[in-house]
Amino acid sequence: MATVYFDAATRRYAKDASPAVDAVTLDIEDGEFLVLVGPSGCGKSTTLRMLAGLEPVDDGRILVDGHDQQGVRPRDRDIAMVFQSYALYPNMTAAQNMAFALDNSGVSKAETKTRVQEAARILEMEDLLHRKPGQLSGGQRQRVAMGRAIVRQPKVFCMDEPLSNLDAKLRVSTRSQIAGLQRRLGVTTVYVTHDQVEAMTMGHRVAVLRDGRLQQVDAPEVLYDKPVNTFVASFIGSPAITLVEAPVREGRAEVHGVPVALDRSVASAAGDRVVVGLRPEAWRIAGADDPGALELTVELVEALGSESFVYGRRPSTDGTEGERVTIKTEKRAGVEVGDVVRVRPLEAEAHVFDAESGERLGA
Amino acid sequence: MRARAHGAEAASHRSRGMTVAGYVGMVLVLLLVGVPLFWIVITSLKERGDIYVQPAQWLPDPATTANYHDVTTRIPFLDYFRNSVIITLVLSASKIVLGVISAYALSLLRFPGRGVVFLVVIAALMVPNQITVISNYALVAQLGWRNTFQGIIVPLAGVAFGTFLMRNQFLSLPGEIIEAARLDGAGPIKLLWRVVLPMSWPTLVAFSLITVVNEWNEYLWPFLMSDDQRTAPLPVGLTLLQNNDGVTNWGPVMAGTVLAMLPVLVLFLVLQRQMIKGLTAGAVKS
Numbered sequence: 001m002a003t004v005y006f007d008a009a010t011r012r013y014a015k016d017a018s019p020a021v022d023a024v025t026l027d028i029e030d031g032e033f034l035v036l037v038g039p040s041g042c043g044k045s046t047t048l049r050m051l052a053g054l055e056p057v058d059d060g061r062i063l064v065d066g067h068d069q070q071g072v073r074p075r076d077r078d079i080a081m082v083f084q085s086y087a088l089y090p091n092m093t094a095a096q097n098m099a100f101a102l103d104n105s106g107v108s109k110a111e112t113k114t115r116v117q118e119a120a121r122i123l124e125m126e127d128l129l130h131r132k133p134g135q136l137s138g139g140q141r142q143r144v145a146m147g148r149a150i151v152r153q154p155k156v157f158c159m160d161e162p163l164s165n166l167d168a169k170l171r172v173s174t175r176s177q178i179a180g181l182q183r184r185l186g187v188t189t190v191y192v193t194h195d196q197v198e199a200m201t202m203g204h205r206v207a208v209l210r211d212g213r214l215q216q217v218d219a220p221e222v223l224y225d226k227p228v229n230t231f232v233a234s235f236i237g238s239p240a241i242t243l244v245e246a247p248v249r250e251g252r253a254e255v256h257g258v259p260v261a262l263d264r265s266v267a268s269a270a271g272d273r274v275v276v277g278l279r280p281e282a283w284r285i286a287g288a289d290d291p292g293a294l295e296l297t298v299e300l301v302e303a304l305g306s307e308s309f310v311y312g313r314r315p316s317t318d319g320t321e322g323e324r325v326t327i328k329t330e331k332r333a334g335v336e337v338g339d340v341v342r343v344r345p346l347e348a349e350a351h352v353f354d355a356e357s358g359e360r361l362g363a
Numbered sequence: 364m365r366a367r368a369h370g371a372e373a374a375s376h377r378s379r380g381m382t383v384a385g386y387v388g389m390v391l392v393l394l395l396v397g398v399p400l401f402w403i404v405i406t407s408l409k410e411r412g413d414i415y416v417q418p419a420q421w422l423p424d425p426a427t428t429a430n431y432h433d434v435t436t437r438i439p440f441l442d443y444f445r446n447s448v449i450i451t452l453v454l455s456a457s458k459i460v461l462g463v464i465s466a467y468a469l470s471l472l473r474f475p476g477r478g479v480v481f482l483v484v485i486a487a488l489m490v491p492n493q494i495t496v497i498s499n500y501a502l503v504a505q506l507g508w509r510n511t512f513q514g515i516i517v518p519l520a521g522v523a524f525g526t527f528l529m530r531n532q533f534l535s536l537p538g539e540i541i542e543a544a545r546l547d548g549a550g551p552i553k554l555l556w557r558v559v560l561p562m563s564w565p566t567l568v569a570f571s572l573i574t575v576v577n578e579w580n581e582y583l584w585p586f587l588m589s590d591d592q593r594t595a596p597l598p599v600g601l602t603l604l605q606n607n608d609g610v611t612n613w614g615p616v617m618a619g620t621v622l623a624m625l626p627v628l629v630l631f632l633v634l635q636r637q638m639i640k641g642l643t644a645g646a647v648k649s
Contacts, residue, residue, distance in 0.1 A: 054542050075548040087539035091561035100557070101547035148547070 002155035002188055004028040004051065008060035011046050011212075020046045022212040023060060031186045033179065034217075035203035037193055039235070043212035044192045045160055051190060052079050052158050064155060075104075080149035081158040084165065086141045088133040094144045095120075095129040098151045105152075112151075119147040122181065139170045146178070150185070157182070157189040163198065175202060196236055200224070208232050226351075230358040233277045233351055239302075239309050239326045241277045245355055248272055253352065256314050256322070258294045260345055266352050266362035273355035280309055280328035282349035286342040293342035296325055298335055310335050312343075407431070407617035414613050430618035434604065437615065440622070442592035443600030446512075447623075450585065450596050451578040453516050458574050462525020463567070467555050469526065470533035471541060481530070488523035492583065500587055508588075515588045515596075519581065525570055532566040533559060568637040572630065579627050597623040 006026040012019045021043040028034050036044040049055040051062055053074035062069045069077060080101070088097050095116050102112040120126045123143045133141055142162060149157055162178070163171045179202045182189050193199055199206045200220040207217040208231075216228045227233035233241050246253040246260070251267040253260045255276050262270065286293035296312030308329045314322030327343055335341055352361045406414055407430050408423040434440055468474075469481050499518045508514030536559065544558045560567060582598045589595035595603070601619045 052542075052546060054545075074542075074545045075550075077546075079546065081543065081546050083539045083543060085537065085539050087537065087543040089540065089544070089558055089561075091558075091564075100544070100549070104548035104550075104553060148543075152547075 002065040003030050003063075004156060004188060004190065005063040005066075006047070006051075006060070007063065009047070009050055009057050009062050010059035011043070011050055011055055012058045018212070019058075020212050021050065024209075024212075024214045025060075026207060026214065026217060028188060028190065031188055032205065033182050033189045033191065033203045035191045035193060035199045035206045036209060037196060037199035037206055037235075038209035038215075040194055042209040044194075044209050046212075047209070048081075048158050048160055048190055048192045051156070052081050053077050054081075078152075078155045079158055080152045080154040080156075081160065082145045082149050082162045084161040086133075086145040086162075086165075088141055088144055088148075090133050093130050093132050094125065094136065094140075094147070097133070097144055098147045101148065101152045115151045115153075116147070119150045122150065123147050138165055138167075139174070142166060142174065146181070150181075154187065157187050157191075159189065159191045161193055162191075163193070164195070178202065196238060200236065206236075208235060210235075226360070227277075228360050230275055230277065230353050233353070237279055239280055239311075241279050241351070242323070242325045243275050243277050243353075244323060244325075246274055246276045248274055253350075255345055255350075256294050256325075258292055258345060260347050260350050262352060263362050269354075269361045270352065271355065274361065275353040275355050275358065276345075277351035277353065278325075278345050279349065280326045282346045283325070283327040283343045284346060285327075285329065285333065286344040288342065290342060290344060293344045294325075296327075296341050296343060298337050298339045298341060299324070301335055301337055306331055308333060308335070310341065312341060315340070403617050403620050406613055407621050409614060411612060411614055430614035431622070433615040434619040434622065438600055438604045438619075439592040440600065440619070443595060443597045444622075446589075446592070446594055447579060447596035447598075449512060450515055450581070451575060453512070454519055454578040454581075455571065455575045457516075457520045458522045458525055458578075459567075459571055461520065462522040462529050462570065462574075463555070463560070465522065465526045466529030466533055467551075467559065470530045471554070471559070472551075484523050484526050487521065488527060496583065496587065499584075503588065510589055510591075510594050512594055515585050515594060519578075519584055525574065528566065528570050529563070532563045536562055565637055568634055572634050575630060576627050579623075 004026075005028070006024050008023040008025050009021060010019050010023050011021040024043075024047055026034070036047055038044050046055055050057050051064075051069075053069065053072060057070065064077065064079075088094075089100065092100065098116045098119060099112045102115065107115075116129070117126070120129055123146060125140065125143050125147065128136060128140055128144070131140075133144065136144065142165070145162065149159075159178075163174055166174060175198060178191075191198075191202060200223075203220065205217055206220050206223050208215040208223065210231050216223060216232045218226075223232065223236050227236060230243055234243060244255050246255045248254075248262070248267070248270050249259075251262055251264075253262055253270075253274050253276050255278070260276060262274075266274075295315060296310075297315050298310055298312045300311040302309040302311075308331065310327045310329055310333075312325055312327065314325070325343070327341075329335060353359060354361055405421070405423050408426045408428070409420070410423075410425065410427050410429070413420055413423065465484070469477060469484070495518075503509065503514045503518060506514075508517075540558065540562070541554070544554050549558060579596075580598060581596065585594070585596050586599045586602065589599060591603075592600065597619070601616055601623065604619060605616050
């Protein structure tokens with residue numbers, strides 16, 4: 001168990017190219033489960049590999065338990081990694097795969113056996129220990145890869161999209177297993193994913209990366225409730241937030257013509273244009289007697305059972321297509337494709353961003 | 364509908380045509396390889412007078428094993444055989460070890476000039492043996508290594524082919540497994556022995572077999588280096604046999620050839636399954 005500190009860590013693949021990881025500073029506490037999330041190519045895997053020692057750090061440094069890892073070989077870092085492809089040794093049985101690292105570090109045979117058995121028990125795979133990877137299913141291989149990391153009792157777990165090769169159902173159950181396991185073992189964990197549901201449900205904190213730059217590190221709910229910019233706002237949350245560029249008049253932003261009152265602090269910081277972000281649940285269906293409501297033509301309804309998402313557009317007045325708005329409705333709202341619904345944004349739930357920089361305005 | 368049926372019929376015609384062509388090709392190759400072998404074997408069983416007869420005699424009549432007796436008594440066959448075994452074993456072992464180690468360095472270690480070193484190795488592969496023979500001969504003769512095993516073995520121990528083959532094999536392995544092994548604390552030797560080589564086994568077997576066969580059949584260099592049974596391997600011994608008897612007595616030469624082929628044939632039969640697997644495994648990444 002250990003703390004991990006990224007101190008402006010930078011990675012450049014080529015001298016003149018823009019950095020794949022750009023001065024990332026991150027303080028990870030002992031025993032914390034931190035999720036690195038972002039679109040593909042944002043540098044999250046590279047960040048993880050830098051921590052594991054598989055990629056050099058070109059500028060800045062990475063500290064584990066206060067010790068600079070510059071020049072420390074991967075094998076000497078005491079960091080275990082679970083790869084996306086699992087990277088099991090095909091010539092060894094599951095038990096041998098798990099015991100390999102212990103053999104290498106000179107742990108006694110008896111101790112190795114105990115640890116492998118214990119890991120197998122935790123992962124419920126005692127009867128698979130004698131099988132080789134070729135005879136295991138995807139989910140079983142994934143568990144062997146987890147077991148290989150667990151038996152080492154390392155300072156840090158690095159996990160690089162370990163669930164992306166599983167089918168949807170298995171992914172959900174394994175997700176909670178990994179989160180539970182991490183809580184139980186209390187090992188500092190850095191987990192990379194591009195799946196924002198994984199990010200939101202598994203980690204203590206989530207770090208959002210974009211083009212190698214860290215955008216925001218916060219608890220999942222803070223990330224959702226107070227995204228620092230439009231990128232984080234649109235990346236986190238599914239279906240995505242509706243972002244509308246709105247002119248500001250007299251302390252109000254006009255979202256598709258519907259006035260949304262801005263906080264005083266926000267209004268003073270805003271120029272004459274802002275971007276207003278409204279999540280699907282930040283709308284309510286307005287009655288027919290509400291004259292200021294926004295009219296939408298329904299394009300698509302996603303009925304998920306417990307709730308429905310309605311995707312609509314403002315009927316165009318000048319021939320151009322209006323922007324799409326996503327609204328969450330009750331299970332039986334009775335909305336169908338082609339209907340015209342009248343909606344009104346909830347002012348308290350509106351996120352306001354600077355129109356130029358995309359940064360959040362106000363608290 | 365009719366067009367599709369017509370198409371299917373044409374396709375089946377085509378595939379039948381291809382099958383027939385395939386079989387014809389196989390038979391041709393079989394004849395090309397098999398007839399000389401068959402001829403060697405029957406000649407080794409013929410009496411001297413029956414070897415040159417018109418029309419050709421396709422079965423020995425009467426069959427005799429006298430040629431085998433001849434070849435083992437008229438030349439020091441066992442000495443040649445021993446020399447062949449020594450040369451083949453030492454050369455194959457050093458080629459396999461050097462090939463694997465150099466391939467490991469050129470594929471899995473990072474060091475400046477790696478690409479240049481590999482290019483030099485490839486360039487060495489392009490130079491035919493015969494071209495370096497004269498300078499090698501001068502050097503080895505100067506060292507006083509003629510008629511010694513090191514004189515035969517050292518100049519042949521270079522391994523461009525093995526380096527090339529094994530390097531490409533190692534590069535085709537998934538990088539994440541190598542990284543996993545590094546994180547698991549495997550040093551270079553463990554990484555090679557426990558992770559990289561077991562995954563490359565079929566290619567290694569194929570490479571080893573090719574090497575053993577090549578060394579066993581090595582002719583030109585040992586012929587230049589050895590004058591007699593002290594160091595000459597079997598192929599050179601057979602030449603000496605032929606020289607002793609003049610060019611007409613092919614019986615004992617063929618008998619010697621058959622005996623020289625046997626060990627390689629046995630080895631091939633034992634390893635052929637793995638070798639075939641290896642040749643495809645090397646070509647197509649699974």
